[in-house]
Amino acid sequence: MSDMLTHFASFDDCRRLALLDATIAPEFRAVIEYGQDFARLGTLSFGGKTWMEPILRSAREHWAGVGRSGKYERNLAFVLGGLIHQACDGAMKPILSAAVGADWNIMQAVMQKTPDAISRRDEQIARTQEVSAYFDAEVFREVYLQGQANPFNQFFMAEVSDAGRGFEAVIRAMFQRSLLSAHTLKPDSANMEEWLDNLFERVQPYYLDVDLWVSVYQRPDPAKIEAYGVRTTFYNADDPSIRLARALQTDRPIDISLRKTVYQDGVSTCGYGEILQLGLRYLRNASAFWRGETETLVAPNYETPPEVAARHAAQATAQPGA
Numbered sequence: 001m002s003d004m005l006t007h008f009a010s011f012d013d014c015r016r017l018a019l020l021d022a023t024i025a026p027e028f029r030a031v032i033e034y035g036q037d038f039a040r041l042g043t044l045s046f047g048g049k050t051w052m053e054p055i056l057r058s059a060r061e062h063w064a065g066v067g068r069s070g071k072y073e074r075n076l077a078f079v080l081g082g083l084i085h086q087a088c089d090g091a092m093k094p095i096l097s098a099a100v101g102a103d104w105n106i107m108q109a110v111m112q113k114t115p116d117a118i119s120r121r122d123e124q125i126a127r128t129q130e131v132s133a134y135f136d137a138e139v140f141r142e143v144y145l146q147g148q149a150n151p152f153n154q155f156f157m158a159e160v161s162d163a164g165r166g167f168e169a170v171i172r173a174m175f176q177r178s179l180l181s182a183h184t185l186k187p188d189s190a191n192m193e194e195w196l197d198n199l200f201e202r203v204q205p206y207y208l209d210v211d212l213w214v215s216v217y218q219r220p221d222p223a224k225i226e227a228y229g230v231r232t233t234f235y236n237a238d239d240p241s242i243r244l245a246r247a248l249q250t251d252r253p254i255d256i257s258l259r260k261t262v263y264q265d266g267v268s269t270c271g272y273g274e275i276l277q278l279g280l281r282y283l284r285n286a287s288a289f290w291r292g293e294t295e296t297l298v299a300p301n302y303e304t305p306p307e308v309a310a311r312h313a314a315q316a317t318a319q320p321g322a
Contacts, residue, residue: 004044005136006092008151009143010272011043011084013245014279020248021263021280025287027063028080035077040151042081043088052082053289053297060290083286086299087278092135095271099131099228129209130216134228137217138235139272142246149249157217168210232270239273 015032018024032039042048056079059072140146140157147154225231236242240261247254261267266281268274282299289297 005139005144006272006275007043007085007088008040009139010088010275010279011039011081013143013242013249013276014084014087014283015039016245016248017241017262017276017280018283020254020259021284023287024280024283025290027076027290028283028287031073031077032080035073035080038074038077039081039084042078042083043085045078045082045085048082048086048299049301052079052086052299055079056286056289056297060292079286080283083282083299084279086301087282088275089301091271091274091278095229095233096128096131096135099233101127129212130224131228133209133213133216134220134224134230135234136213137220138225138230140217142235142237157214159214159218234270235272236270239269240267241273241276242270245276 015036018029018032021029055075059076059079062072063076137157140152143149144152147156228234231237237246240258244254244258244262246252247258262277263280266277268277285294285298288294
């Protein structure tokens, strides 16, 4: 997963912005608020173009027939998170690709040691991780208020002792164990070696340098912040959608003209702002599907990046040192 914190943050901010968007189905605005845990899982999922529409269709049909139930509320929340994931990828991967100097999907495959992945120089892999770390660190600092906002705390990006690293290793092993248990409910006991081979082929390896994320957050390099466009191309604090999201987060008064700029004009001035605009757009498209106004869910992923995202990628290319 590239830019996990950015995916989480874009969900939380889209959730805030959606509450004031009357064009988004009221069921969505309710479920995305109280079903946050399931929506977060959807935010970290992939392959949404395959599963989002049929799951949303099923929830829509059962919602009208028998009323709400825990199962369909859960499924709807998962789809809403998946929509934000699509928006995040669509806006961010062109920017990441430009900052790294290579297609982000290819670099991710290289880091995951995917078979037949194109080999890359070590310095390019290091730059890929560093760019991602700088973007995520900025999100943690701005959106999660340096760990003061849920679901994180001030220890999330703290320096870790040797004992702490040992504890992290245990937690990672436990996490991998949970993934293994989810692979199948009943292993094929007659072909255990084949089942085990298949299992290890499916498990995604850890490829992110967690210590780098902490180092970048604790000791950011101003030159790299400028070179990677962290506070310009990626996260411009003056972007209208970002300003509105932060105002909603801290219960500050909201200017009417700002609401118009965000909800009617759809203005974005940076990559993260475009994620929020795309997220709202995808939630509106899904609302039209939910109401039966269309039978096709429109939420393209990175394979067909939006025109605005492509423009931001061009801006990233022009950044000094990019």
